[in-house]
Amino acid sequence: MNNIPATIADFEEYARRTMxxxxxxxxxxGADSExxxxxxxxxxxxxxxxxKVMVDVENVTVATTILGEKISSPICVAPTAYHAxxxxxxxxxxxxxCATVGTCFCQSTNSNFTMEQVASSVPKEAxxxxxxxxxxxxxxxxxxxxxxEKAGFKALVVTLDRPRLGKxxxxxxxxxxxxxxxxxxxxxxxxxxxxxxxxxxxEMYPGMTWKDIKFLKAITKLPIVVKGIFRxxxxxxxxxxxxxGIIVSNHGGRQLDSCPATIEILPEIIAACKGSRTEVYVDxxxxxxxxxxxxxxxxxxxxxxxxxxxxxxxxxxENGVKQVLNMxxxxxxxxxxxxxxxxxxxxxxxxxxxxxxxxxxxxxxxL
Numbered sequence: 001m002n003n004i005p006a007t008i009a010d011f012e013e014y015a016r017r018t019m020x021x022x023x024x025x026x027x028x029x030g031a032d033s034e035x036x037x038x039x040x041x042x043x044x045x046x047x048x049x050x051x052k053v054m055v056d057v058e059n060v061t062v063a064t065t066i067l068g069e070k071i072s073s074p075i076c077v078a079p080t081a082y083h084a085x086x087x088x089x090x091x092x093x094x095x096x097x098c099a100t101v102g103t104c105f106c107q108s109t110n111s112n113f114t115m116e117q118v119a120s121s122v123p124k125e126a127x128x129x130x131x132x133x134x135x136x137x138x139x140x141x142x143x144x145x146x147x148x149e150k151a152g153f154k155a156l157v158v159t160l161d162r163p164r165l166g167k168x169x170x171x172x173x174x175x176x177x178x179x180x181x182x183x184x185x186x187x188x189x190x191x192x193x194x195x196x197x198x199x200x201x202x203e204m205y206p207g208m209t210w211k212d213i214k215f216l217k218a219i220t221k222l223p224i225v226v227k228g229i230f231r232x233x234x235x236x237x238x239x240x241x242x243x244x245g246i247i248v249s250n251h252g253g254r255q256l257d258s259c260p261a262t263i264e265i266l267p268e269i270i271a272a273c274k275g276s277r278t279e280v281y282v283d284x285x286x287x288x289x290x291x292x293x294x295x296x297x298x299x300x301x302x303x304x305x306x307x308x309x310x311x312x313x314x315x316x317x318e319n320g321v322k323q324v325l326n327m328x329x330x331x332x333x334x335x336x337x338x339x340x341x342x343x344x345x346x347x348x349x350x351x352x353x354x355x356x357x358x359x360x361x362x363x364x365x366x367l
Contacts, residue, residue: 005315005323005327007287007288007327008287008288008308008311008324008327008328009287011308011311011312011314011315011320011323011324012028012307012308012311014311014314014315015027015086015310015311015314015315016028018314019085019086019314020085021174022174022175022176022177023085023086023176025170025171025173025174025176026082026085026168026170026171026174026176027080027085027086027307027310028170028307029168029169029170029171029254030168030252030253030254030257031166031167031168031253031254031255031256031257032166032167032169032257032258033257033258034253034257035253035257035258036250036253036256036257036258036259036260036261037252037253037254038253039253039259039260039261039264039285040250040252040253040261040262040263040284040285041285041287042261042285043260043261043263043264043285044261044263044285044286044287044288044290044291044294045355046354046355046356047263047294047352047353047354047355048352048353048354048355048357048358049290049293049294049297049335049339049351049352049353050350050351050352050353051338051339051340051351052339052340052341052351053340054340055340055341055342056342057336057337057340057341057342059342060333060336060337060341060342060343061342061343061344062074062329062332062333062336062343062344063343063344064301064302064344066104066245066279066281066301066302067154067155067223067225067244067245067279069104069127069154071102071103071104071127071302072101072102072103072329073101073102073103073329073332074292074296074300074301074302074303074332074344075103075292075302075303075305075325075328075329075332076098076103076104076105076106076281076302076303076304076305077094077098077103077104077105077106077304077305077306077309077321077325078106078247078249078283078304078305078306078309079106079107079108079109079129079131079157079159079227079306080108080306080307080309080310081108081110081111082108082110082111082112082178082182083111083112083113083310083313084112084113084182085112085178085179085182086310086311086313086314087313087314087317087320088317089317089318090111090112090113090313091107091108091111091112091113091117091118092113092117092118092121093313093317093318093321094309094313094318094321095107095118095121095122095126095128096121096122096318097312097318097319097321097322097325098122098126098127098128098321098325099122099123099126100318100322101322101325101326101329103127103325104127104128104129104302105126105127105128105129106128106129106130106131106157106304107128107129107130107131107153108131109130109131109132109133109144109184109186110133110184110186111184111185111186112182112183112184112185113185114147114185114186115130115147115148115150115151115153115186116147116150116151117185118151119151119152119153124152127154128151128152128153128154129153129154129155129156129157129225130144130148130151130153130155130156130157131157131158131159131227132144132145132148132156132157132158132159133159133162133205134158134205134208134212134216135205136205136207138215141215141216142219144186145216145219145220145222147186148220148222149220149222153222154222154223155222155223155224155225155244155245156216156220156222156223156224156225157225157226157227157247158212158213158216158224158225158226158227159227159228159251160208160226160227160228160229161227161228161230161249161250161251161255161256162228162251162255163205163206163208164206166251166254166255166256166257168254210237210241213226213238213241213242213243214241217241217242223244223245224242224243224244224245225243225244225245225246225247225281226238226243226245226246226247227246227247227249228247228249228250228251229246229247229248229249229269230248230249230250230259230265230269231268232268232269232271232272233272235268235269235272235273235278236272238278239272239273239276239278243278244277244278244279245278245279245280245281245301246269246273246278246279246280246281247281247282247283247304248262248265248266248269248280248281248282248283248284248300249262249282249283249284249304250262250265250284252283252284252306252307253284261284261285262282262283262284262285263282263284263285263294263295263298266280266282266295266298266299266300267298267299270298270299270300279301279302280299280300280301281300281301281302281303281304282295282300282303282304283303283304283305283306284306286303286305286308287308288328288331289328289329289330289331289332289333289334289335290331290332290335291303292328292331292332292335293332293335293336293339293347293351294352296344296347297347297348297349297351297352298349298352299349305324305328308324308328309321309324309325311324312324312325339351
C-alpha cells in the first residue's frame with residue numbers, strides 16, 4: 001500500500017491484494033446470498049445523528065467499563081478464527097495490540113495459538129475473554145473452561161448461533177482448508193494432525209440448550225456472556241439463567257442469511273434487559289467511530305469488531321491492529337466531540353433519528 005490507510009476500507013483492500021484468495025474469502029464471506037452481511041453494514045446509514053451544541057467538549061473521555069473492568073474505550077475485539085491466516089503471529093499479535101490500546105480481546109476457540117501462548121504474550125492485567133463452543137462431550141468442554149481459568153481469562157463468551165455451519169459460498173467455491181502448518185491449537189487432537197481439515201471438524205453441537213448454560217455455571221465462577229441472542233424472549237431466558245452479558249450478534253452474517261442487522265435488533269434486546277444487571281453489547285457491520293456512537297446511543301455498553309481487526313493484522317501484524325483500533329478510537333472521540341458529549345455516559349437515544357423521518361418528501365410535506 002503506497003498511501004497510509006485512512007479508513008477501514010483501505011485496510012481491507014490491502015488484505016484483499018496480499019492474502020491468498022482462499023484465506024481472504026474465508027474472512028470476508030457471509031452465508032448464502034450475503035443479505036445479512038450487507039444489511040449489517042448498510043443499516044447504520046439508516047440512523048442519523050442530531051448533535052447538541054454549546055457543550056463543553058474540551059476534555060472528552062471515551063473510557064468505560066465492561067463487567068466491572070475498566071477499558072480505554074468501548075471498542076473491543078470480537079472472537080474470530082484463525083488469525084495466523086493473516087499474520088504469522090496470529091492471536092498473539094492481536095492480544096498484544098489490545099493490551100497496548102487498553103481494551104478487551106476475546107480469543108476464539110478456533111485460534112491458531114493456545115490460550116496459554118496468548119496469555120504469556122501479554123501483561124497479566126490485560127483484559128482477555130475466551131469464546132467457547134460448547135462441545136458434545138462434557139469432558140472436552142470442562143477442559144476448555146479449566147484451561148481458560150488457568151490462563152487468566154476474565155469471562156467466558158458462549159456462542160449460541162452455530163448448531164451447524166452456515167453455507168458460505170466463498171469457502172465452498174475456493175475449497176478452503178487451513179494450511180497444513182496451522183491447526184485449532186486449543187484441541188490436542190488437532191495439534192497432532194496437519195490441521196488441513198480443521199475448518200470442517202468438530203465444535204458444532206446441535207443439541208445445545210439452556211441446560212448447557214446451567215452446566216457451565218456449575219463448573220466455573222467466571223462471568224458468562226452469551227453471543228448470538230436475537231430475540232426478546234431469548235434475552236429474557238438468558239437473564240433467567242443468570243448470564244452476565246449478551247452480545248447481539250448474527251455471526252457476522254455467516255450463519256443464517258436474511259436476518260436483520262444487529263443494530264436493528266439491538267433496541268429489542270436492550271428493552272428486554274431493562275432493569276436487569278445483564279450488560280448488552282453488539283457486533284457486526286461497525287466500520288467507523290460514528291457507527292460506535294450510534295450503537296452506544298441505542299444502549300449498547302460496548303461494541304465488538306471482527307473483520308477490521310483481521311485487515312489490520314494482515315497489514316502490519318500487531319502494529320496494524322493497533323492502527324485500526326487507534327483509528328476507530330480517534331473517530332469515535334471526534335464523533336462524541338462533534339455531537340456534544342464529553343463522556344460515554346452522556347450518549348443516549350436523544351442523539352438518534354431514523355433517516356426516514358428526515359426524508360426529503362417528508363420535509364416538503366411539512367412545509
